[in-house]
Amino acid sequence: MSAFVSTLLRYRVAVILGLTLLVAAMIVPGFVSLTTLSLGLDRGSTIGLIAIGLTVLLIAGQIDLSVGSVFAVAGIVAVMLQPMLGMGPAAVVGVLAGTAAGIVNGCLVVFLRVNSLVATLATMLIFRSIAHWMTASQPIPGTDIMFSITLSEIYLQVFTVRSGLFLVSILLLHVWLTRTVAGRNLFAVGSNALSAEASGISSDRIMFSSFVFASTLAGVAGVLQSLATNTGSPVYGSELTVAVIAAVVVGGTRLEGGRGSALGTLGGVLTIAALTTAMEFQSVPAYMQQVASGLILILLVVLDRTVRTGGKTRRKRCPRLTLFISNR
Amino acid sequence: MIGKTATVPAIAAVALLASTAFASAKTVCYVTAADSHAYATPANVALNDRAKELGIEILSLSQNFDVQTGTEQVSTCIARKADGIILWPLDPQAYIPALARAKQANIPAILINSPMAEQANEFIKSFTGPDVYEEGKLAADSLNEAMKGEGAVVVIAGQAGNGTTIGRVGGFVDRLKETGSKIEVLDTVNADFDQQKALVASRDLITRFGDKITGVYANDDTMARGFIDAWKEANAGKPTPPIVGINGQRDAFDSIRSGEMYSTIVQSPVEDGKLAINTMAEILDGKEVNARLPIPLTVVTKANVDSVEPAF
Numbered sequence: 001m002s003a004f005v006s007t008l009l010r011y012r013v014a015v016i017l018g019l020t021l022l023v024a025a026m027i028v029p030g031f032v033s034l035t036t037l038s039l040g041l042d043r044g045s046t047i048g049l050i051a052i053g054l055t056v057l058l059i060a061g062q063i064d065l066s067v068g069s070v071f072a073v074a075g076i077v078a079v080m081l082q083p084m085l086g087m088g089p090a091a092v093v094g095v096l097a098g099t100a101a102g103i104v105n106g107c108l109v110v111f112l113r114v115n116s117l118v119a120t121l122a123t124m125l126i127f128r129s130i131a132h133w134m135t136a137s138q139p140i141p142g143t144d145i146m147f148s149i150t151l152s153e154i155y156l157q158v159f160t161v162r163s164g165l166f167l168v169s170i171l172l173l174h175v176w177l178t179r180t181v182a183g184r185n186l187f188a189v190g191s192n193a194l195s196a197e198a199s200g201i202s203s204d205r206i207m208f209s210s211f212v213f214a215s216t217l218a219g220v221a222g223v224l225q226s227l228a229t230n231t232g233s234p235v236y237g238s239e240l241t242v243a244v245i246a247a248v249v250v251g252g253t254r255l256e257g258g259r260g261s262a263l264g265t266l267g268g269v270l271t272i273a274a275l276t277t278a279m280e281f282q283s284v285p286a287y288m289q290q291v292a293s294g295l296i297l298i299l300l301v302v303l304d305r306t307v308r309t310g311g312k313t314r315r316k317r318c319p320r321l322t323l324f325i326s327n328r
Numbered sequence: 329m330i331g332k333t334a335t336v337p338a339i340a341a342v343a344l345l346a347s348t349a350f351a352s353a354k355t356v357c358y359v360t361a362a363d364s365h366a367y368a369t370p371a372n373v374a375l376n377d378r379a380k381e382l383g384i385e386i387l388s389l390s391q392n393f394d395v396q397t398g399t400e401q402v403s404t405c406i407a408r409k410a411d412g413i414i415l416w417p418l419d420p421q422a423y424i425p426a427l428a429r430a431k432q433a434n435i436p437a438i439l440i441n442s443p444m445a446e447q448a449n450e451f452i453k454s455f456t457g458p459d460v461y462e463e464g465k466l467a468a469d470s471l472n473e474a475m476k477g478e479g480a481v482v483v484i485a486g487q488a489g490n491g492t493t494i495g496r497v498g499g500f501v502d503r504l505k506e507t508g509s510k511i512e513v514l515d516t517v518n519a520d521f522d523q524q525k526a527l528v529a530s531r532d533l534i535t536r537f538g539d540k541i542t543g544v545y546a547n548d549d550t551m552a553r554g555f556i557d558a559w560k561e562a563n564a565g566k567p568t569p570p571i572v573g574i575n576g577q578r579d580a581f582d583s584i585r586s587g588e589m590y591s592t593i594v595q596s597p598v599e600d601g602k603l604a605i606n607t608m609a610e611i612l613d614g615k616e617v618n619a620r621l622p623i624p625l626t627v628v629t630k631a632n633v634d635s636v637e638p639a640f
Contacts, residue, residue, distance in 0.1 A: 030408055039403040046396075137488035137518055141421045145447050152425040229399060229422035233489055239394045280404040285363050286390045286397070 012303050013251055013267035016296060020271055024278035031281055038158045044273030045166035048266070049221040050244045051251075052166075052173050053214030055265045058248055059177075060210040061190040061257025062116040064105060067218040067244060069127035071237035074098040074219035075226030076134055082143045091223050098219015099212055101127060106211035110204045116211075124241070131234040139233040148230040162224050166269075169217075174262035186210070190257030246293055247272045250300050271296065355385045356608055357405030359398055361416040361441070363390040365521070366550050367575055367597050368416070370640045371441070374601030375414070382609050393487065393520070395419045402426035406433050412608045413437040420445040420491050427451035436611045440604040442491035449619070453611050456603045456621040458595045460492045464499020466593050466627050467572045471543050472509050474570035474590045479542035482533045483516040484526050484555060486547040493518070496547045496574060514540060519551050526554025534562045542569050549573035549580035549592055556588050576628055576639035584633045594626040596639040 008015055024031045050067050057064050078094025085093065101123065108119040142148070151161055159167075177183040186206055188196040193203040226232045251268030253260025272293060279289045358375060362368045372388065379386045387410060391398035395418050405413050406429055413430055417423055417439055424447055430437050431451045439448075441457040471481065483500065486493035497516060504511055514537050519526035526546065533541065533555075546552035552573035559568050568588050573580050576594030583589035600623055607617050628636050 033407065035409075036407045039400075039407045043400045043403065132488070138494075139419050139421060139489035141445065145421075145424055148425045149428045152429060225396070228425060229395075229419075230424060231419060231421040233395060233419060233422065235394075235488065236396060239392075239397065276400075277404060277407070280389055280401060281387075281408050283387045283389065285388075286392050287363065 009303055009306060012300060013264050013271065016250075016300065017267050017271045017274065020274045020278070024274060024281075028278050028281045031278060034157045036277060038154045038160065038163070040270075040273045040277045041158065041163035041166075042152075042160045043277070044269045045160070045163040046221050046225055047240065047244050047247055047272065048166040048269040049162075049169065049224070050214075050218050050240065051247045051265050051269050052169050052262070053217035054244055054248050055173065055251070055253050055260050055262065056186065057210045057214045058253045058255060059186050059190045059257060059260040060207050061193065062109060062207060062210060063120065063245075063255065064116065064211065064214045064218075065120040065241055066101065066105060066124040066127055067214065068237035068239070068241040069124050069131060070098050070101045070215050070218040071222035071225065071240060072131040072232075072234055073101065073127050073134070074222035075236055076131055076140060076232035076234065078223040079140050079142045079226050079230075079232030080134065087142075087144065087147060087227075091227065094223040094226070095216060095219040098222065099216045101219070102212035102215025105215060106208040109211060110208045128234070128238070135232065135234045137234055139231045139235075142226070142230040142232070145230045148228055151224070151228045162228070165220075165224075167266075170262050170266045173265075177260075177262055182206075187258055190259070192258075243272065243293075246297055250297055252300070252304065254304075354383070354612060355387050355408070355410045356412045356414060356605070356612075357387045357389065357402075357408065357410035358414045359389050359391060359401045359405065359416060361390075361418060362392050366577065366640070367521075367548065369597075371597035371601035374598040375440075375605045376601075378602045378605045382605065384605065384609060384612070386605075391416070391418060393418060395422050399423055399426045402430065402437075406430050406435060409433075410435060412612055414440050414604050414608055416440050417442050417444045417448075418487065418490050420489075420494070421447070424448050424451065436608075438604065438607055438611070438617075441600055443495060444491060454607050454617045454619055454621055456607050457600055457623060458625060459622050460495030461499040462622075463574050463593050463595065463625060464496040464501075465503040466499075466625065467496070467545055467574060467591075468500045468503035468507070468509070470591045470593075470627055470629070471545055471570060471572045472504065472507065472511060474572070475511060475543045478510040480512045480514045480537070480540050481543035481545055482514050482530075482537065482541055484529060484533075484544065484546040484551045485516050485518050486521045486551070488518045493547055500545055511543065519554065521548050521550060523550045523554045526551035527558050528554075530555040530558035531561070534558055544569055544571040546571065546573045549575045549577040549589075552583070552589060552592075553579065556583065576626070576636070578638040578640065581628065581633055581636075581638045584628060584630055587630070591627055591629040594628055594636060594639050596623065598640070599623045 074094045074097045077097040078091045081090035081093055105120055105123055108114045109116045154160055185201045188201055189203045189206045197203050247268040248265050250271055251264035360372050376386050389401040399422055403426055413435055427437055428451050436453050438453050439455040485497050517529045519529045544555050552571050570590035572590055573592045576592050580592040610617050626636055
């Protein structure tokens with residue numbers, strides 16, 4: 001494999017994102033504009049904030065299917081408490097509701113040893129039902145629609161509060177994952193929890209914190225969404241989880257744990273957002289958009305395999321891969 | 329239809345905002361509820377066909393019943409610099425910031441089919457579509473007549489929080505109270521305007537309440553069908569209690585003829601779609617339009633089932 005091709009494969013997310021943007025710019029009239037960029041970023045940031053939490057959790061080798069439900073519950077709490085506490089404190093309590101959900105998930109997986117797929121599948125249903133129960137299945141309006149309009153305002157022609165927050169958070173995640181001991185420990189736990197434990201890392205603590213972190217961020221995203229739409233709705237986020245997982249996996253984070261990156265997730269989120277926006281510009285039906293997203297997902301996963309096989313022949317064997325296999 | 333002279337100011341206004349040339353081709357962004365749905369699909373088709381006649385290009389986006397997707401799609405319409413937005417709202421509040429942004433960008437927006445909260449009024453030019461609250465009232469009257477003012481009903485409602493659901497349930501309940509009817513509502517369940525979901529929900533209701541159910545109100549005919557199927561499974565050969573639906577679908581007409589359903593209310597998706605695009609065309613022509621433009625409603629029972637055209 002030539003060096004050029006392997007470089008392309010290494011940065012495949014960036015390549016796919018670049019290609020998506022290039023093709024969109026060429027065939028979609030009016031796509032290249034600051035408005036498109038700012039709205040694309042804003043729509044990506046909802047998925048993106050949740051994706052940050054899920055990146056951490058996936059690297060730790062776990063998954064959380066309940067993020068979409070937590071998203072709804074946190075938003076509902078933030079809107080429901082507005083008349084009593086005021087907007088700011090209510091928003092904080094909303095985020096804390098997300099944190100609490102994360103503690104539940106963490107306890108189930110870490111202390112009761114329930115498989116995270118099963119545990120969060122259950123809490124996904126439970127949290128969603130709680131959202132319906134709290135609201136009697138009705139959307140709840142907030143107290144101040146003007147604040148929602150302020151929140152959707154565009155600054156410097158590009159950023160909304162949400163997209164700014166997302167971009168800053170993903171940079172922080174990048175630094176944390178690559179520059180800190182805790183970040184490295186996370187990868188160790190995801191690669192092989194037992195070996196990590198043997199080298200003095202507390203896997204349980206890391207996994208537990210990861211669940212809390214993921215749910216808290218889902219809470220932040222949910223609260224922001226509810227503030228931006230001035231509505232707490234029990235149906236919010238029901239389509240989100242799959243999109244978020246897709247974005248994270250497109251970004252090169254492995255479902256099996258032990259590998260992933262913040263910038264990859266950024267690429268994944270932007271690719272999905274760009275793809276959706278471009279196809280909406282061309283009025284491509286929603287189901288065709290899903291087909292395209294699915295195909296890109298498959299393409300990237302296949303490329304991922306190619307890269308790893310390439311690495312294996314060149315460098316004999318990737319150590320992390322060995323760990324992963326021995327883990328099964 | 330579109331007088332060239334009348335469109336000059338509109339085009340000039342849009343051209344000022346739009347930097348690219350395509351904006352003058354008159355694109356109307358249509359954010360619809362869903363692509364494939366018994367009611368939405370014929371409305372979409374009618375809207376698109378009429379747009380073609382009017383020489384308006386439609387950018388059609390489907391929310392697939394997801395509010396969040398819809399709010400983002402309105403943003404896409406703004407980024408795409410559409411000349412107008414027709415929104416099928418699935419929530420009374422959530423689209424308001426997006427609509428405010430559209431107003432900021434000087435893009436006129438109207439609502440089709442479902443209402444939104446009052447706060448949305450300043451951001452929209454008009455709301456075209458059936459008066460769903462009125463439909464709820466008509467349904468209450470019809471069911472009241474069928475049940476002679478007493479008994480117990482179950483309500484199979486549409487999607488939670490949807491303006492149509494809120495109106496159709498609200499109008500029904502308010503009207504029963506208003507007329508002093510002795511009909512009791514046993515339970516209200518959400519089946520999302522989906523036949524399969526209505527079937528499942530109805531099985532539960534029939535198991536729970538059994539013979540106590542002496543009447544049924546479904547927020548649309550599709551869900552009424554779900555109840556009929558569940559009833560037949562549970563009580564083969566036993567006649568159904570009076571069932572009232574809404575929409576006036578062809579198969580509901582058949583059910584009325586065979587006595588499986590008591591009545592439906594004809595609300596034509598074709599009229600719904602046409603009225604929206606016609607209204608938007610007038611707005612693009614610079615004409616003033618009414619803030620509320622309803623489509624006609626007809627209650628259909630066995631008495632007039634053969635003289636009324638089904639909606640779809």
